[in-house]
Amino acid sequence: MKNKIFIMLISIFLGLVLALQFQLVRDTAGGIVFSQRINQLTSEIKNANEEKNQLIKDLDELEDRLREYENNAAEESIYIKSLRDELNKYRIMAGFTDVKGPGVIVTLDNPPVENQLTEFSNNLVYNYEYILLVISNLNAAGAEAISINGQRHTNYTEIVPVGTYLNINGVSVLPPIEIKAIGNTQTLESVLNFKGGAVWEMKNLNYQVEVTVLNEIEIQRQIRVFEFRYAQPY
Numbered sequence: 001m002k003n004k005i006f007i008m009l010i011s012i013f014l015g016l017v018l019a020l021q022f023q024l025v026r027d028t029a030g031g032i033v034f035s036q037r038i039n040q041l042t043s044e045i046k047n048a049n050e051e052k053n054q055l056i057k058d059l060d061e062l063e064d065r066l067r068e069y070e071n072n073a074a075e076e077s078i079y080i081k082s083l084r085d086e087l088n089k090y091r092i093m094a095g096f097t098d099v100k101g102p103g104v105i106v107t108l109d110n111p112p113v114e115n116q117l118t119e120f121s122n123n124l125v126y127n128y129e130y131i132l133l134v135i136s137n138l139n140a141a142g143a144e145a146i147s148i149n150g151q152r153h154t155n156y157t158e159i160v161p162v163g164t165y166l167n168i169n170g171v172s173v174l175p176p177i178e179i180k181a182i183g184n185t186q187t188l189e190s191v192l193n194f195k196g197g198a199v200w201e202m203k204n205l206n207y208q209v210e211v212t213v214l215n216e217i218e219i220q221r222q223i224r225v226f227e228f229r230y231a232q233p234y
Helices: 002-076 078-094 127-140 185-193 198-204
Strands: 098-110 145-150 151-153 159-162 163-166 171-173 177-182 208-219
Touching: 098 127, 098 145, 098 185, 127 145, 127 159, 127 177, 127 185, 127 198, 145 208, 151 159, 177 208, 185 198, 198 208
Parallel strands: none
Antiparallel strands: 098 177, 098 208, 145 151, 145 177, 159 163, 163 171
């Protein structure tokens, strides 16, 4: 009888050991597969970024050649020079060319941790209307080019919250938010800092806001091309 009990206990013990080993092997195999998947995705993202950068480089080279052709043609004809100047103006308005000039940089960030009521109450992502207000003020002050965290702002730029981040031109953005604007520096600074304005209100709500005036700011063009499917000229 004692031998049967002993054999039964040994069997139970061996069964538990085998079950634990099986679980360990399965978890280890799952971890390896998961790690391999992460490495694969990382490699795909890296390749996609390299391909994107190469395409941007190729686009820059083609546009440089196009500008060279335009400049050569403009030197030969006053009419073509006028057309080129008009085309460049619309390129700037549409955000399809890099620009530089005097302007301001506005840096917006969440309040310090000790001044935040909850995780969401003062977060710029959930109060992005202040970003829209700053952009609106800059446009009203005659800003000729605007970018948000490197994304060129145009008539077709969307600024919408998606989860815990903002979606700007299809790119995920988190605070701090850096807004660049090119234009008359005195006018831009005045419209930002006047009492009762967006910056004044944000500072009163403990947001971290900094306005810097510079003699030269560089704003990159937008890469995304907007295709018109419904609106047709007439």
